[in-house]
Amino acid sequence: MNNSIGDSRRNGREIHRSANVGRRALGNHIRAFAILVFISFGFASSAGCEDRYGTIVVVKISKDQAVVAADTLELGTTRTEDTCKITALGEQIIFASTGKFGFDVSNLWTTISWDAHKEAERAFARRGWPSWGRNDKEPIVRMAWHWVTDASMTFQVAAERKPSVVEPRELDGAIVQGLFLGTGQSGDFVMARARLVVEASGPSPIFKPEVKEQPTQNGLLVYGATAIFEEIYNRGKAERESWEAKLLTEEPERRDLLTAIHLVDLAIRHDKSGTIGGKVDAVVLRRGGRIEWVQGGDRCKH
Numbered sequence: 001m002n003n004s005i006g007d008s009r010r011n012g013r014e015i016h017r018s019a020n021v022g023r024r025a026l027g028n029h030i031r032a033f034a035i036l037v038f039i040s041f042g043f044a045s046s047a048g049c050e051d052r053y054g055t056i057v058v059v060k061i062s063k064d065q066a067v068v069a070a071d072t073l074e075l076g077t078t079r080t081e082d083t084c085k086i087t088a089l090g091e092q093i094i095f096a097s098t099g100k101f102g103f104d105v106s107n108l109w110t111t112i113s114w115d116a117h118k119e120a121e122r123a124f125a126r127r128g129w130p131s132w133g134r135n136d137k138e139p140i141v142r143m144a145w146h147w148v149t150d151a152s153m154t155f156q157v158a159a160e161r162k163p164s165v166v167e168p169r170e171l172d173g174a175i176v177q178g179l180f181l182g183t184g185q186s187g188d189f190v191m192a193r194a195r196l197v198v199e200a201s202g203p204s205p206i207f208k209p210e211v212k213e214q215p216t217q218n219g220l221l222v223y224g225a226t227a228i229f230e231e232i233y234n235r236g237k238a239e240r241e242s243w244e245a246k247l248l249t250e251e252p253e254r255r256d257l258l259t260a261i262h263l264v265d266l267a268i269r270h271d272k273s274g275t276i277g278g279k280v281d282a283v284v285l286r287r288g289g290r291i292e293w294v295q296g297g298d299r300c301k302h
Contacts, residue, residue: 069281114155
């Protein structure tokens with residue numbers, strides 16, 4: 001009898017100790033889970049952002065053709081030197097972008113992704129639609145408005161999750177710039193430049209979409225790292241003048257192509273900022289809408 005009572009007491013103490021051990025183990029599991037959740041939320045809110053940016057684009061337009069050339073350097077989590085920054089939309093329109101041309105912002109549940117060239121393809125698919133209450137007659141201008149307005153909404157949502165998505169910016173405050181070039185309804189070249197400007201930073205940044213038609217009368221236009229380009233252009237004056245003299249022996253159309261390619265190559269070779277680099281991609285748009293890849297077509301054709 002006494003043995004039974006003693007056994008019961010011992011069993012009770014063992015059960016009590018087991019319960020305490022169980023409670024401590026459960027507490028450890030809960031604390032470990034809480035730490036894991038904290039770490040996950042911390043990583044999701046601070047590290048889950050990958051930006052892709054950088055570029056110089058040179059456009060040379062003459063009566064019968066337009067040439068677009070760009071470098072291939074992509075800056076972000078890693079440095080890549082074979083990124084296409086020129087896209088052919090259909091058979092008659094060329095798109096190029098400068099600034100931030102992509103990002104991925106992630107948290108524990110979702111990822112917000114944006115890619116300038118995929119956005120351009122969506123805008124191209126909607127080129128016949130009115131552009132957000134506007135009545136632009138030129139499809140190229142409508143595409144530019146579709147592109148920059150949709151980009152603005154995506155950036156707004158991403159910036160609320162990750163404020164640094166608004167950096168880096170170009171000198172004029174634009175975070176991203178898209179160039180749409182093609183043959184207009186009149187048969188002449190039309191180019192629209194779409195810019196997303198950050199007017200105010202902070203927890204709730206203000207974005208301003210802008211679209212402006214660009215001059216296309218026998219012009220040489222430079223977009224992206226323009227301040228760096230101007231410095232390099234002036235610094236390499238002797239080389240540039242020697243090279244320009246050699247170009248006089250070329251046919252005018254060939255001369256335009258070589259000019260655009262050489263100017264991007266000049267920027268790549270002399271850049272000290274680390275924001276221009278890689279190779280040179282180049283494409284020609286003929287009057288009437290024929291696109292010919294000169295360099296980079298094997299990588300950039302979609």
